[in-house]
Amino acid sequence: MAELETLINRYDRQELIQGWDQSKLTGCKAAIVGSDLMANFVATTAASLGFGSIEIFGKGRITKEHLSQYRHKEEHDYSEGFLYFEATEGDTKTSSIASIAKKMNSLVDIDGYCIDTTTKKNLDVMASPDIIFECTNDMASKIAVLEYAYERDIPVISLSASENTGKIGVYDPRKEFDDDQRRLYENLMFQEFDGQKQGPIVSQSISALAVDEARKYVMPIGNDEMLSDIVIHNLESSERFDDNHDIELKRSSLKDKTIIQIGAGALGNQTALGFILAGVGKLCIVDDDDIEETNLNRQLWFYDDVGKLKAEALCVKLARINPDVQLKPVLKRIGPDDEQAFAESDVDLIVETVDNNKTRALLNHFATKYKIPLMSGGTSPSSGQAMIYVPGKSACLDCQVNMDKMALDSYQPHSCIHAAEPSVITSNQVIGAFMLGETRTILDPASYGEPIHKVAKYVAGEDLRVKLLATEYTCSCHEDKEKVEGWMEKMGHLYKNEGGDKRWHRVNLVEGLRISSGV
Ligand SMILES: [Zn+2]
Structure with a gap:
């Protein structure tokens, strides 16, 4: 009974939205590929929204640089994430992300797995999720995940970011794989971000869009449609949401503000x-x-x-x-x-x-x-x-x-x-x-x-x-x-x-x- 009460209260405000059916989200098994900043954001947002099961797959262990007490005072480099404040050196990044996301919503089954996602064979451990978020800046991982998903008709939300530019696109297996879909599918590799650090602001916005795309797939409301093209948030553009790079940004400290x-x-x-x-x-x-x-x-x-x-x-x-x-x-x-x-x-x-x-x-x-x-x-x-x-x-x-x-x-x-x-x-x-x-x-x-x-x-x-x-x-x-x-x-x-x-x-x-x- 106590458990049921928590359930009712926790989702109360989103269940007021007309057409909202929490059980569809609760019944969904989502996979997050990646262990950097975008994976941090997607994990917390998806957990808050109440996807029933979330599994995080990615490389890397916690080093001193991830722990706040050792961070370089001036740099504030959070490109690998911000959820490591309870972790200890040597923990895997994915399990550290899962541990905080689990606290954010204890009703979600959430786990992290330390694997290399750049080969398709390794992805078998995902065991056919309902939806995949590909959150890396790693071409090899994008290719492996998209192929894995294509063969199994699993939707993929692909997102990548550099310091100041973020992009998101969707592979929707329900759509006919015509020339347009093929072009979109190929564009989801986001080659231009390969190996770059993920910047905080664009990672935050693009991750939110990503989780909402997943919500639309699992639990569409009204005339909800998933993205049919790439969406961009670009701080180097004076229009912010296009692919122009007309502003030359210099990195500067805000510590006196x-x-x-x-x-x-x-x-x-x-x-x-x-x-x-x-x-x-x-x-x-x-x-x-x-x-x-x-x-x-x-x-x-x-x-x-x-x-x-x-x-x-x-x-x-x-x-x-x-x-x-x-x-x-x-x-x-x-x-x-x-x-x-x-x-x-x-x-x-x-x-x-x-x-x-x-x-x-x-x-x-x-x-x-x-x-x-x-x-x-x-x-x-x-x-x-x-x-x-x-x-x-x-x-x-x-x-x-x-x-x-x-x-x-x-x-x-x-x-x-x-x-x-x-x-x-x-x-x-x-x-x-x-x-x-x-x-x-x-x-x-x-x-x-x-x-x-x-x-x-x-x-x-x-x-x-x-x-x-x-x-x-x-x-x-x-x-x-x-x-x-x-x-x-x-x-x-x-x-x-x-x-x-x-x-x-x-x-x-x-x-x-x-x-x-x-x-
Ligand atoms: Zn005025």
């Missing part, structure tokens, strides 16, 4: 992980919520933290992955009394991953008034979008989407019952990774190119999955004294009586930053 992130939910779990992998100097996470069982299907770092506070639990977990980042949880809901913190602090970027326009409008006001860049993200189960505001360079959220009006319209002073919203990990991971790519451009455009001036929109059912929508190019709200000074009078009533009876709701952010230094 401070980010304040508001929200530690599904999207916040993804962005915070990315900041840690990128090695930002200081990350302050603000959230007043505590962790519930129904969060676990998409808030991957809270697997053993039910009942604890999100901001605190997230900082504790992330510190294990990269102990060099200064992490500060602030346990409160942000409000007008936090203005001082933005006025005084040397925050380089505000990142909001909250689920309400009221908070977004307030943060947009602080960003405008104190000329601090702001990145905003929001998701639904099958879509999501991200917006970027750099004062003087792009338009603020109010000019992009009428944020103040949306906040006023959605304000319901007497409502206290909130219906549970459907939510799932994949859309949060795609939008989170997109935001991470733009973070570098905001913090260091000389090295990473200019941030985009468009709204990034992800729609799971559209051909190219992610697209950029034109928006107001720029605005001068940061110089508009009248708007900035009159804002609180117009909007302030939205934030009255905020806070309930939790003690930390009244903590000022400046104070919060001080009292919670360190984890």
Whole structure:
């Protein structure tokens, strides 16, 4: 009975999605080929979604370089993965990945096998899975896996990544193997990535797309169709999702940068992980919520933290992955009394991953008034979008989407019952990774190119999955004294009586930053 209860609670939020049939995922046996960064991401995402059985096949053992206490302080090289914080030297990489993914969802049977996947004979140990993720940058492995799958009519989701470019494509055995399919099948080898290191941001986004493709194969919803062409996430392109390489990226350190992130939910779990992998100097996470069982299907770092506070639990977990980042949880809901913190602090970027326009409008006001860049993200189960505001360079959220009006319209002073919203990990991971790519451009455009001036929109059912929508190019709200000074009078009533009876709701952010230094 206890087991059944866990099952019902854990998938509660994704089962609210119309047409969702968890039993189809639970009945699926998935194989992951690879033991580097993409395999890490695919394993955690597939486990969170609840594939019944996951087996990971790949080479390599844990060396000192994988363990956080020995990592080179400046390099932050996570190209081989980030799930090794409980491993010991000599363990296999695949079993270390499996061990953490198993903690993220104990209902999944998950195991790792240390094998060389570059010869087809070795692949017999896979024993005909229902679907295969090929996550290596190894041509020989891609060829062996695709041949193995072709002979057995098993679908393959092939993904590869370099430091700044990721690609994904699908072999679907249900389709007739005509010239188009043959060409696609051959393109899935991704020769250009052979032997390259897998970069964090594109690995995160492409892995999320990969797991959602598998979900569409196993459990299609509505008119879901799997990818019929290669999809790309490319930080070297000024359009991000095509194969142009018009930006010359230089690698630079973000260790002197401070980010304040508001929200530690599904999207916040993804962005915070990315900041840690990128090695930002200081990350302050603000959230007043505590962790519930129904969060676990998409808030991957809270697997053993039910009942604890999100901001605190997230900082504790992330510190294990990269102990060099200064992490500060602030346990409160942000409000007008936090203005001082933005006025005084040397925050380089505000990142909001909250689920309400009221908070977004307030943060947009602080960003405008104190000329601090702001990145905003929001998701639904099958879509999501991200917006970027750099004062003087792009338009603020109010000019992009009428944020103040949306906040006023959605304000319901007497409502206290909130219906549970459907939510799932994949859309949060795609939008989170997109935001991470733009973070570098905001913090260091000389090295990473200019941030985009468009709204990034992800729609799971559209051909190219992610697209950029034109928006107001720029605005001068940061110089508009009248708007900035009159804002609180117009909007302030939205934030009255905020806070309930939790003690930390009244903590000022400046104070919060001080009292919670360190984890
Ligand atoms: Zn504006």
